[in-house]
Amino acid sequence: MRRLWKYQETYVALVIVLLSCAITLLNPNFLTLENLFDLLKSYTFLGILSIGVLFVLISGGIDISFTAVATVAVYTTMYVTLQHGGNIATVLLMSAAIGAGLGLINAVIIHFFNIPSIITTIATLNVYYGLLTVFSGGTWLYNMPEWFRRFAETNVISLVNPDGVPYGLSVIPLIWFAVILAAWVILHYTMLGRGIYALGGNLASAQRTGFNILALHLFVYSFMGLLAGIAGVVEVMLAQRVATNSMVGKELDVIAAVVLGGASLTGGVGTLWGTLLGVALVGIIGNGLTLMRISSYWYNVFIGLVIIVSVGVSAYRRKLQRRRKMSVEVE
Amino acid sequence: MRARTLFGLSLSLALIFSMLLSACATPTAPPATEAPKTEAPATEAPATEPAKTEAPATEPAKTEAAQPEAKKYEIAVVVKLTGIPWFNTMEKGVKRAAEELGVNAYQTGHTTDDPAQQAKVIEDLIAKGVDALCVVPNDAKSLEPVFKKAKDKGIIIITHESPDQVGNDYDLELIDNKKFGEHNLDMLVKFMGDSGEFAVYVGSLTVPAHNMWADAALAYAKEKYPNLKQVGDRYPVSEKVDDARKQTLDLIKAYPDLKGILAFGSQGPIGAAQALQEKGLADKIAVVGTVLPSQALPYLKDGSLKHGTLWNPADAGYGMVWLAKYLLDGNKVTDGMDVAGLGKATLKDRVLVIDAALDITKENAESLGF
Incomplete structure (x- = not known):
């Protein structure tokens, strides 16, 4: 139990619970299945992207280009589909494939030219977009084609x-659930997952332990691209x-949600659980402010405060801990 | 919008990012909108003649040929953000003006609707040395310093959708803002009845036009329809479909008796209609607002969007360039003058108003052609 308080995830979860109680007291419509289903549908886009970002952050890199990748992938896909026809499977596959391809380009540049991932992906964002x-x-x-519209409306x-x-529960969040499941299996039950953590923890050690750094880089960035391609389709499903x-x-916004969920920008740290909580918190704040009938002028102030509280408490605890450790060393 | 504050988390990241992005996105002098169309100066000859006085009359044959190239005014149109249908349509009008009026007119802008980025784009154009700037401001106030800079350099400044602008020469409006706001409310009342709760969407809380329409509509509602009740404050969600969609889903739960949504900003009514369609509430809640006919058509047809209003952005683009050239030629703006063949304009406090508002219904949406 005491161990739990060491994780930022715990604090985010706590903030979510407190916030949910407050919102429900003011408007019981918050804690309904209908609201949950609507939120799941609305935040599938952010949710899918956040998992890709989580992988990249754990591996010690960062990706800025994924929104451009998503746009290019879905634009190309729908353009082709509108002309030649297709079905929901071809749309998802094609968009995911284009996304993975663009992610692969990122990986190749980052790995072979050894350019920091932030610079590379800022550059490729501009090139792709x-x-x-x-x-x-x-x-x-x-x-959009009739079948595409119908699929998006399926419950x-x-x-x-x-x-x-x-x-009802839309079919759209199921795509997110599938991605979560895949990510969970990769991170926890495969050598690949271990490798990604190792890579982000310490590159040199990972290399000496025998991990194939090139393969890890290729996987992480093309996985991000693949998820971006899928997320792009989801966005179009919602907006038609x-x-x-x-x-x-x-x-x-996406990176912030993942960092809010405890992933570290310096790599090696981050959990799927935390990322889901980060996305949930972002979603609940936006939804809750309207449900609590707070004036839209106050939205930004409120969001900022919630972030400071949820990140601040755990950061402060870590600081105290470090101080305590130091004093031990001095003695 | 709301999540933008999340950026604070990765502030350093944001800094590097925006710096690089803006560096890449500075307007790279659009390709001088197609070299001098020969027929343009010919047809326009009588009108432009007085401005070309310095051309020595001694060797008419030679200068005639060189003139269009050398004397072309450079008129830059800076829009709120590039790459959205509204401003793509406006660009068509700008290009038509460039061809027909024989000026080097082009449209540019930043890829985001960030006021600071827009100011930067304008600063670059000032440095480049344009003759006139036509601007559709994201935020009227934040452009005042750059407008002053431009004025000091003798650049003509025309604005659009910003009647209270300080620092410009003239503002051109294709609608009477007050009447437009009131008309939209009348349309909302037509579909939701004259009592009950309604919500108001705008693009952002700093977009001048959207808020002016909202002001006019709300003042009018208070006076004429006392039983209408606005819920919350105006919601800044109308620039993105998914923001407006989410907001609508939230509002339905926050205000179960909601009967109407008045949305200013071209994506707001679409997002609201999309949400109602998903929820099967199109019969219970009426959506009225500014839309692009081609995007609104399916929603007008299935009834999730009741009525659209707008003016033709291509006319606005054409009108601004026309007015800029008119001023560059040394002409005076007067009350009742005809602007660019769009109609008679009334002049009041440097604001030129032409009433060219459109009503968009499922019957005419297809034929409007934008």
Whole structure:
């Protein structure tokens, strides 16, 4: 039990619980299945991307380009699909494949030229997004195919709320759940997962232990790209149009959610559990502010405060601990 | 919007990122909108003649040929953000003006709707030495210092959607903002009835036009429809479909009796309609607001969006460039003058207003062509 207080995840979970209680007291509509289902659907995009970012952060790198990767992947996919037709499987596969390919390019540059990942991916963000702007001319794609629209509207569980309005669990969060499951298996049950932690913890040690650094780099960044491609499709499912500029600019929101969930920007540290909590906190704040009927003018202030509280407490505890350790050494 | 504060977490990251991004995104002098179209100076000859006085009349044959190249005014149109349909359509008008008026007019801007980035783009254009700037401001206040800089250099400044702008020469409006706000509210009342709760969306709390319409609509509602009740404050979600969608889903739960949504900003009504469609609430909540006809069509058809309003952004682009050239030629702006063939304009405190508002319904959305 005492060990739990060492993790930032614990504090984030605590903040979520407190916040949920407060919101529910003010508006019981918060703690309903309907709200949960709506939130899951709305935050699938952020949730999928956050898992990719988690992998990259654990490996000791960072990726800024994933929003551009997502945009390029889904734009190309839908452009082709609108002309030649397809189905939901081809759309997801194609977008994921393009995303993985672009991620692979990131990995190759980072590994072989040994350029810091932040610089590489800032550069590739501009290249990918720039090329898309050139070729698309900023034109948006409307009129998504009928089958695409229908898939996005599919519910796997259908219920009716007390007011007689039907609601349900959309098929969209299932994509997120599948990604979570895959990530969990990779991180906890494969040598690959161990390798990613090792790489982020200490590159030299990982190398000497016998991990294939190139393979790890290739996997981490193309996995990020693959998830970006899928997340791009999810965004289009929700908005029913392909916009060139709707995703680029959200990089730091995603990275912030992952860091909020306890992953370290210096690598080697981070859990799937924490990342889910980070995304949940971001989602609950946004949702809760409206449900508590707080004036929109106060939103930003509130969000900032919640972040400071949830990150601040654990950071302060770590600082105290370090001080305590130091004093031991002096004696 | 709301999550933007999350950036604080990775502040250093954000700094490096934005610096690099803005460095890459500075307007790389758009390719001088297609070399001098020969027919343009020919058709325009009578109108532009007075401005070309310095050309020595002694050797007409030679100068005639060289003139269009040398004398072309450089007019830069800076929009809120590039790469969205609204401003893509505006660009069409700018290009048409460049061709028809024989000026070097082009459209540019930053990829985000960040006021600071917009100011930077304008500063670069000032340094480059343009003759006139046509600006659609993200934030009226934050552009005042750069406008002053431009004025000191003798650059003509035209704004659009910013009637209270300080530091510009003229502001061109294609709608009467007050009437437009009131008309939108009337349309909302038409579909939700004259009593009940409604919410107001804007692009952001600093976009001048959206907030002016909201001000006008709300003042009008207070006076004419006392039984209407606005919930919360205005929500800054109208620039992105998914923000407006999420906000609508949240509002439905926060205010179960909500009957209407008035959304200013082209993506707001779409996001709201999308949410209602998903929830099957299109019959219970009426959405009215500014939309692009082509994007709104499916929502108008299925009834999740009741009524759209707007003006043609291409006309705005054309009008701004026309007005800039008109001023560069040394002409005076007067009340009742015809602007760019768009109609008669009323002049009040440096604001030129032409009433060219459009109503967008499922019947005409397809034929409007943008």
